Amino acid sequence: MQILCEGLDLADAVLKVSKAIAAKTTNPVLEGIKLVAEDDTLTLFATDLELSIEKKIRAQVKEEGSCVVPGKFFSEYVKKLTNDKIELTLEQNNGLKIKYLDSEGYIQCFAENEYPDINLTEFKDYFGISKNNLRELINKVIFSVAIDDSRPILRGCLIEVTKDVVKAVTSDGYRLSLTRKALTYSNMETSFIVPDKSLREISKLLDDSDEQVNVYVSSNFLMVDQGDIKIFTRLLEGEFLNYKQIIMASNKDTVITVNKAQLVDSLERASLLSKIGQNNLVKFDIKEDTMLLTSNSEIGNIREKINIVLEGKDLLIAFNARYFLEAFRVIDDEFVKINFQGPTNPCTITPVDGEKEEYLYLILPVRMIN
Amino acid sequence: MQILCEGLDLADAVLKVSKAIAAKTTNPVLEGIKLVAEDDTLTLFATDLELSIEKKIRAQVKEEGSCVVPGKFFSEYVKKLTNDKIELTLEQNNGLKIKYLDSEGYIQCFAENEYPDINLTEFKDYFGISKNNLRELINKVIFSVAIDDSRPILRGCLIEVTKDVVKAVTSDGYRLSLTRKALTYSNMETSFIVPDKSLREISKLLDDSDEQVNVYVSSNFLMVDQGDIKIFTRLLEGEFLNYKQIIMASNKDTVITVNKAQLVDSLERASLLSKIGQNNLVKFDIKEDTMLLTSNSEIGNIREKINIVLEGKDLLIAFNARYFLEAFRVIDDEFVKINFQGPTNPCTITPVDGEKEEYLYLILPVRMIN
Numbered sequence: 001m002q003i004l005c006e007g008l009d010l011a012d013a014v015l016k017v018s019k020a021i022a023a024k025t026t027n028p029v030l031e032g033i034k035l036v037a038e039d040d041t042l043t044l045f046a047t048d049l050e051l052s053i054e055k056k057i058r059a060q061v062k063e064e065g066s067c068v069v070p071g072k073f074f075s076e077y078v079k080k081l082t083n084d085k086i087e088l089t090l091e092q093n094n095g096l097k098i099k100y101l102d103s104e105g106y107i108q109c110f111a112e113n114e115y116p117d118i119n120l121t122e123f124k125d126y127f128g129i130s131k132n133n134l135r136e137l138i139n140k141v142i143f144s145v146a147i148d149d150s151r152p153i154l155r156g157c158l159i160e161v162t163k164d165v166v167k168a169v170t171s172d173g174y175r176l177s178l179t180r181k182a183l184t185y186s187n188m189e190t191s192f193i194v195p196d197k198s199l200r201e202i203s204k205l206l207d208d209s210d211e212q213v214n215v216y217v218s219s220n221f222l223m224v225d226q227g228d229i230k231i232f233t234r235l236l237e238g239e240f241l242n243y244k245q246i247i248m249a250s251n252k253d254t255v256i257t258v259n260k261a262q263l264v265d266s267l268e269r270a271s272l273l274s275k276i277g278q279n280n281l282v283k284f285d286i287k288e289d290t291m292l293l294t295s296n297s298e299i300g301n302i303r304e305k306i307n308i309v310l311e312g313k314d315l316l317i318a319f320n321a322r323y324f325l326e327a328f329r330v331i332d333d334e335f336v337k338i339n340f341q342g343p344t345n346p347c348t349i350t351p352v353d354g355e356k357e358e359y360l361y362l363i364l365p366v367r368m369i370n
Numbered sequence: 371m372q373i374l375c376e377g378l379d380l381a382d383a384v385l386k387v388s389k390a391i392a393a394k395t396t397n398p399v400l401e402g403i404k405l406v407a408e409d410d411t412l413t414l415f416a417t418d419l420e421l422s423i424e425k426k427i428r429a430q431v432k433e434e435g436s437c438v439v440p441g442k443f444f445s446e447y448v449k450k451l452t453n454d455k456i457e458l459t460l461e462q463n464n465g466l467k468i469k470y471l472d473s474e475g476y477i478q479c480f481a482e483n484e485y486p487d488i489n490l491t492e493f494k495d496y497f498g499i500s501k502n503n504l505r506e507l508i509n510k511v512i513f514s515v516a517i518d519d520s521r522p523i524l525r526g527c528l529i530e531v532t533k534d535v536v537k538a539v540t541s542d543g544y545r546l547s548l549t550r551k552a553l554t555y556s557n558m559e560t561s562f563i564v565p566d567k568s569l570r571e572i573s574k575l576l577d578d579s580d581e582q583v584n585v586y587v588s589s590n591f592l593m594v595d596q597g598d599i600k601i602f603t604r605l606l607e608g609e610f611l612n613y614k615q616i617i618m619a620s621n622k623d624t625v626i627t628v629n630k631a632q633l634v635d636s637l638e639r640a641s642l643l644s645k646i647g648q649n650n651l652v653k654f655d656i657k658e659d660t661m662l663l664t665s666n667s668e669i670g671n672i673r674e675k676i677n678i679v680l681e682g683k684d685l686l687i688a689f690n691a692r693y694f695l696e697a698f699r700v701i702d703d704e705f706v707k708i709n710f711q712g713p714t715n716p717c718t719i720t721p722v723d724g725e726k727e728e729y730l731y732l733i734l735p736v737r738m739i740n
Contacts, residue, residue: 070669073642077672080639095670103636105643107670266473269450272443273475299440300465300477302447 001065001090003037007081007100009057013044014075016229017055019201021071022048029114032068033075035088037061046071051198052118052232053205065090068110077105120232123216123223127161128185131206131213134224137168138203140179140330140359144323145196146172156193156236158243161186161217169243170196175323176243176362184212193240194222198233205231247348247362251341254286257309257352260336264328266304270295271321273302281366282321286340287314295321317343318366324349327361343368371435371460373407375427377451377470383414383425384445386599389571391441392418399484402438403445405458407431412458416441421568422488422602423575435460438480447475490602493586493593497531498555501576501583504594507538508573510549510700510729514693515566516542526563526606528613531556531587539613540566545693546613546732554582563610564592568603575601617718617732621711624656627679627722630706634698636674640665641691643672651736652691656710657684665691687713688736694719697731713738 014033022030025048034045042059045052067090077098078086087099090109098105129137138157146154151173158169167180202224206213216223224231270282274295285292286308293304317340327349328336337354340347349361384403392400395418404415412429415422437460447468448456457469460479468475499507508527516524521543528539537550572594576583586593594601640652644665655662656678663674687710697719698706707724710717719731 073646073669076642077639080635080642102675103639103673105639105670105672108668265450269447269473269475272446272450276443298478299443300475302475303473305472 001035001037001067002063002088003042003059003061004085004087005042005057005059007078007084007086010042010086011078011082013042013055013057014078016205017044017046017053018071018075019204020046020048020051020053029068029110030116031071032110032115033071034066034068034112034115036066037088038064047116047118047232049116049118050195050234051201052120053201053229054232055229057228066112067094067096068112068115069096069107070110074107077107118232120221120223123218123221125188125190125218126185126214126216127166127183127188128212128214129166129181129183130210131226132208132210133181134213134215135203135206135208137166137179137181138199141168141170141177142196142199142203143170143326143330144172144175144177145170153193153236153238153240156195156240157199158191158193158240160191162189169240171241171243174320174364175327176241176246176360177327178243178247178360178362180358188217190217191240192217192222193236193238194233195236198222198231202231202233205229246346247360249341249345251339251345251348252312253342254310254312254315254340256286256291256311256338256340257335258291258306258338260328260331260334262306264325266293266306267321267325267328270302270304271325273297273300274321279366280320280322281318283316283318283368285316286310315340315343316368317347318368319347319363320366323363327363331359331361371405371407371437372433372458373412373429373431374455374457375412375429377448377454377456379427380412380456381448381452383412383427384448386575387414387416387423387425388441388445389574390416390418390421390423399438399480400486401441402480402485403441404436404438404482404485406436407458408434417486417488417602419486419488420565420604421571422490423571424600424602426598436482437464437466438482438485439466439477440480444477447477488602490591490593493588493591495558495560495588496555496584496586497536497553497558498582498584499536499551499553500580501596502578502580503551504583504585505573505576505578507536507549507551508569511538511540511547512566512569512573513540513696513700514542514545514547515540523563523606523608523610526565526610527569528561528563528610530561532559539610541611541613544690544734545697546611546616546730547697548613548617548730548732550728558587560587561610562587562592563606563608564603565606568592568601572601572603575599616716617730619711619715621709621715621718622682623712624680624682624685624710626656626661626681626708626710627705628661628676628708630698630701630704632676634695636663636676637691637694637698640672640674641695643667643670644691649736650690650692651688653686653688653738655686656680685710685713686738687717688738689717689733690736693733697733701729701731 036043045054084100089097094109096107160167169178214225270293274280276297283294291306291308335352337350346364406413415424454470459467464479466477530537539548584595640663644650646667653664661676661678705722707720716734
């Protein structure tokens with residue numbers, strides 16, 4: 001193998017595929033990046049067996065061939081070689097020579113026959129969505145994925161695809177996040193569960209644009225195809241929560257409309273004190289046209305008064321303030337509705353314009369001893 | 371005590387003095403910030419017994435008085451109260467009420483009689499220097515202060531003041547950094563040693579300006595007076611290295627002139643490999659008009675060729691690349707001179723224009739087995 005390419009192209013490609021390099025692995029070859037030179041293209045590929053990323057760049061191929069380079073070192077090295085043309089030559093003892101200007105490096109490669117052959121099955125079904133919508137779909141729910149392994153299926157995000165719409169749902173058992181986005185095309189109605197790490201990387205690799213991207217789905221795999229970069233991920237097997245049943249329960253006894261920014265400021269201040277007590281607990285006292293947020297700890301207390309519009313009954317209820325703050329961070333609206341059903345049932349945060357059904361964040365309260 | 375002040379002023383003042391709050395202390399009151407309301411001023415003060423910071427802001431004092439508030443919580447709280455007027459009221463049970471808009475907090479204060487009375491002695495001697503020059507004086511040497519306590523005096527920075535010039539010197543035993551700056555005024559010729567933590571905070575609190583700042587020195591203390599903010603620090607006791615003797619030794623056998631940016635790029639690449647070997651060792655092979663930098667590890671090797679102008683003998687010598695990179699980070703010149711005296715003596719980095727004597731960085735080589 002011998003090729004000539006632009007340093008900037010190579011650095012960009014290596015940066016992107018290196019997100020799929022296995023961080024902790026008992027199989028060192030998975031720390032590698034596979035390079036394949038063919039026609040006028042250099043293809044870079046990395047996988048941790050769950051997430052795989054493939055990126056193609058233009059190259060002048062003097063001799064076709066392939067090798068597997070140590071990923072972390074190669075990525076740091078080419079990051080510092082962005083100004084020049086780079087020549088890569090595979091030498092006889094499986095060492096890769098990297099030449100630029102008057103200087104050069106030499107890296108020992110992994111044995112290529114040890115590199116796994118990921119069986120990326122044929123994809124038939126796909127849907128089309130704008131890059132911005134796909135990124136938002138992910139970012140608006142990914143924060144509430146479970147962080148422990150007690151229910152492994154909750155480490156994933158449920159994606160439901162219909163003809164026009166895609167929904168994403170996550171839950172860590174204490175709260176549930178749901179958002180929906182329009183599709184530009186779909187030839188299927190299905191649902192599947194994507195591991196959170198894969199979704200985070202997919203979101204980062206989508207540039208800020210309204211261009212369409214195609215998402216292919218098979219029984220075990222999902223592939224996001226952006227042309228010169230393809231991202232593959234295994235899907236999780238199992239049953240997700242029956243989220244429809246959870247959110248179907250009506251909660252209309254107490255409905256408030258509130259300015260989001262104001263509530264965020266007050267919650268942030270109130271939770272400073274509750275962080276000291278390490279419970280993050282903030283009480284909501286809803287009465288007529290005001291909501292009083294209070295928090296306590298041994299060093300003091302904070303009382304924040306907020307104007308609201310109330311429909312329904314007064315209510316005293318307590319929450320982990322962090323759950324509200326994390327949901328509000330991904331809500332763009334100026335005003336939101338919060339819907340309660342007594343002090344022991346979950347509340348939901350929804351758009352003021354209920355017709356939109358654009359998002360729903362459900363949060364369990366903390367029980368109080370009265 | 372009862373006062374009314376601007377949230378923004380209070381947040382800024384608390385942020386500044388909180389740099390002197392003790393991080394790890396067996397005396398909890400040192401985690402406090404002392405507030406004193408008098409005339410039309412609120413004075414904030416914090417100390418860890420080594421570094422002390424005092425900042426004054428304008429306030430409408432309704433009732434004079436003082437208290438010591440928990441520093442970390444108070445600082446996080448007022449950081450989130452920058453839009454409004456704030457009223458602080460000390461209540462009978464030594465609790466401070468913080469009122470803003472319709473909301474309020476209440477914090478339990480420390481017993482004021484437990485707060486230390488720092489004896490800030492009278493200062494006679496001082497020198498004047500522009501804020502930019504003082505900040506640069508610190509930043510250009512602080513990185514090579516010793517990080518372990520084997521020789522406690524090397525945890526400080528030697529400052530030498532004459533009529534027109536101030537010099538700063540640091541050394542961790544493997545390298546030595548020296549820089550000099552012009553003074554605008556001085557009524558003394560003296561030298562003293564300032565703890566590195568204090569210097570770092572002094573540097574951060576100096577705004578980017580050519581305004582003069584006065585630095586007062588007594589036998590045990592130094593005080594940087596910026597008008598509304600005063601920073602006090604204890605001085606270290608003991609003898610610093612005899613740095614003049616160390617840098618007097620001539621090193622002229624091999625003198626090279628080199629483009630700094632080019633050398634930095636090459637050193638960064640070469641040190642990627644030496645980092646894997648964990649020695650950070652890079653060999654310099656100086657011959658005629660080129661310098662070849664090489665590094666090795668089990669996974670490969672890198673050879674970087676750089677054009678130089680050489681006066682004197684060829685030389686093969688090895689260094690910890692990090693020491694060069696850290697010195698170059700604070701050198702603004704496009705070209706520098708590096709002066710060697712054989713493979714076992716220290717080298718020095720100096721300006722190309724030797725008359726300037728603006729800086730000198732001395733670095734010990736790593737011995738090689740030949």
